[in-house]
Amino acid sequence: MFKLNYLVYLHPRNSNGKMRQVEKEMAMENNNNHIRLSKLWMLATMTIALCFGSCSKDDDGVLPQPEQGAEFRTLLQSMDWGTDTCFVYGHKIPDVDAVCSSLAYAKLMRTLGYNCKAKVSSPINRETAYIARVFGIALPELKTSVAPQTRLILTDHTDYIQSVGGSREAVILQIIDHHTEGDIKDSTIPFVRREMVGSTNSIVYEMYNELGVDIDDETARILLAGIISDTRYLTKSATQPIDSLAILKLSSQLVISTDSIAKLNQAMAESATDYNGMTDSEIFFSDYKEYDLNGTFLGFGCLSCKQDEMEPFIDRMLAIMPDLMQLEGCQIMVAMIDNLVESTGADPTKPSYEHDGMYFLYCGEGSKDVAEALFGPSLREGVCYDAKGMSRKQIVPIIADMLK
Ligand SMILES: [Mn+2]
Numbered sequence: 001m002f003k004l005n006y007l008v009y010l011h012p013r014n015s016n017g018k019m020r021q022v023e024k025e026m027a028m029e030n031n032n033n034h035i036r037l038s039k040l041w042m043l044a045t046m047t048i049a050l051c052f053g054s055c056s057k058d059d060d061g062v063l064p065q066p067e068q069g070a071e072f073r074t075l076l077q078s079m080d081w082g083t084d085t086c087f088v089y090g091h092k093i094p095d096v097d098a099v100c101s102s103l104a105y106a107k108l109m110r111t112l113g114y115n116c117k118a119k120v121s122s123p124i125n126r127e128t129a130y131i132a133r134v135f136g137i138a139l140p141e142l143k144t145s146v147a148p149q150t151r152l153i154l155t156d157h158t159d160y161i162q163s164v165g166g167s168r169e170a171v172i173l174q175i176i177d178h179h180t181e182g183d184i185k186d187s188t189i190p191f192v193r194r195e196m197v198g199s200t201n202s203i204v205y206e207m208y209n210e211l212g213v214d215i216d217d218e219t220a221r222i223l224l225a226g227i228i229s230d231t232r233y234l235t236k237s238a239t240q241p242i243d244s245l246a247i248l249k250l251s252s253q254l255v256i257s258t259d260s261i262a263k264l265n266q267a268m269a270e271s272a273t274d275y276n277g278m279t280d281s282e283i284f285f286s287d288y289k290e291y292d293l294n295g296t297f298l299g300f301g302c303l304s305c306k307q308d309e310m311e312p313f314i315d316r317m318l319a320i321m322p323d324l325m326q327l328e329g330c331q332i333m334v335a336m337i338d339n340l341v342e343s344t345g346a347d348p349t350k351p352s353y354e355h356d357g358m359y360f361l362y363c364g365e366g367s368k369d370v371a372e373a374l375f376g377p378s379l380r381e382g383v384c385y386d387a388k389g390m391s392r393k394q395i396v397p398i399i400a401d402m403l404k
Helices: 033-052 066-078 096-111 126-135 200-211 217-231 241-253 258-272 280-284 307-328 367-375 392-403
Strands: 004-010 022-024 086-089 116-120 151-155 171-177 191-195 288-293 296-306 332-342 353-363 383-386
Touching: 066 191, 066 200, 086 096, 096 116, 096 126, 096 151, 096 200, 096 217, 126 217, 126 258, 171 200, 191 200, 200 217, 200 241, 217 241, 217 258, 241 258, 280 296, 280 307, 288 392, 296 307, 296 392, 307 332, 307 353, 332 367, 353 367, 367 383, 367 392
Parallel strands: 004 191, 086 116, 086 151, 151 171, 171 191, 296 332
Antiparallel strands: 004 022, 288 296, 332 353, 353 383
16 A cells, blocks of 8 residues: 655754754655655755744745645545544543544544544543633544444554554554654554644644645634643643644634733643542543553653642652552553742733643652653652653653663
8 A cells, every 4th residue: 555654853942942953754665756855845844944933924935735735635545444434533531632633633534525533532631621612612422442443543642552442453544643653553554644743733734734625713723722732832842833833823813812822821721730629549640641661551640730739749649659550550650740830920921820840750660760860869759850841742752762
């Protein structure tokens, strides 16, 4: 089968917010020079955007052009879609990026004539519920497993353990993702688009442009919500110019001001860290992923806590981690807790709390060595501190390397 893997790795910004270096890798298993040229053209334009910063008046120049989608349309036609609906899934314990990318991508596939429907494999979180209410987004139905041979498209993940039940026996047609390759190997999937950008929704946005498919207002809201959430309104270190460009274009289509986006982001962030009425284990699992790192199962929670409540919060999480580790069948369980400090309040559009470093909790054999290699000596047993504020997406590949 005609096969195209498309990979772009971009280094994170340095402290000046400028790009340090651009490293590109493209793996193509066909000799279609036209594809290669058009992809190179796109990389070149992206590189220009990276070098000269984002969101200038010349933004149109960095958007992919519709004629670039022609080869992809041919590839879609050659796929074995089966006779039933193809389901589009984000990862288990879905966040806004997972839900929105599956919705927007299923819509794109339907527009191109393929019978696709977005689903979620486990219940949505509070941030998704909040933004769906504000934006009037119709959420995907819950479907926790699929029958063998079901056609799947996966967004925002690349590991079987994070995927819908039955995914190992399903036929995975496509992966659209912004994480490094997991145990679902790219080489086994007809189409993989993996770009190291801030949000999967930015990749979906690029693809709408490449394919020349109009983005209706509902889809614009879906894409915008995903990008705001996964980049925390362009503040996370994984953020790239395409994320800012997409927010700019989508918000201008929807006539939403920069101020409104900042306020929306603030409200979304607050709903994401609203643990009111949740048990400690519900809190621990509120943004949780598992990884099979060559046979070592890693459980990884992402949490946040206000600085003045941090110590008792760390104690509560450390107290339940050994039991949760056993419950989940993991060998190592870790959690990062974003440290939220009250902001000065000088700028009303800025969130009332800002991230300032993170605490890294670890549990399980060998986890201390891993944590201390990453972040230096423990503050106390089970706790390290990271001033840089690395993301889970950045930490997991490093842990995977260490465990090799
Ligand atoms: Mn994501």
